[in-house]
Amino acid sequence: MFKWLLVLAVVVLGYVWWRHQRQAEAAERAARPRPPAPPSAPAPAPMLRCRHCGVHLPAADAVRGALGPYCSHEHRRLAEG
Structure with a gap:
């Protein structure tokens, strides 16, 4: 029985660590400045x-x-x- 509780605890801790890493990456991505938009094409000549x-x-x-x-x-x- 104790073996199953240990496996469950490892799985839960792994899931919590994985979620924490994803949230940290998302926060880092949001804080990073966006690259400027590419210049638009010039208007066609009449x-x-x-x-x-x-x-x-x-x-x-x-x-x-x-x-x-x-x-x-x-x-x-x-x-x-």
Whole structure:
């Protein structure tokens, strides 16, 4: 009978020790500072369509004309004269 009580006591002590270790790890994880969030991707550039050939290009690369955007000075010259 005493042997079973000893086994039960060892199991209970092992369980209590295991729970204590898990709680200590959880507290350590909560105290650790979180890494900063990764930077977000830049917003996509607005796209425009050339009035002469129809090719799409970023608005920053477009050549402005009186009738609208163009992909090159040559196409602006051909379309607007």
